Amino acid sequence: xxxxxxxxxxxxxxxxxxxxxxxxxxxxxxxxxxxxxxxxxxxxxxxxxxxxxxxxxxxxxxxxxx
Numbered sequence: 001x002x003x004x005x006x007x008x009x010x011x012x013x014x015x016x017x018x019x020x021x022x023x024x025x026x027x028x029x030x031x032x033x034x035x036x037x038x039x040x041x042x043x044x045x046x047x048x049x050x051x052x053x054x055x056x057x058x059x060x061x062x063x064x065x066x
Contacts, residue, residue, distance in 0.1 A: 004044045009056040014039070017063045031059070 010032065018025035032039055035055055 002048045003046065005048045006042045006046060006052055006056065007044050009053065009060060010037070010039045010042055013056070013060060013063065028063070035059075 013028050013032070014025055017028050029039055037052055037055065
């Protein structure tokens, strides 16, 4: 199983989606938490879970259009 991909995707959402705006970053963090994904629990060495990666991919596509 892979490691760190969840962390990378969360950081991408916060950095690219937040665009340096703390309100936007707070919104993204809240949306993640409502989906059961707590950003502080995922570090570079955390095992990736397919269901969480799927949720993050959908969120990235919706928010960033990629």
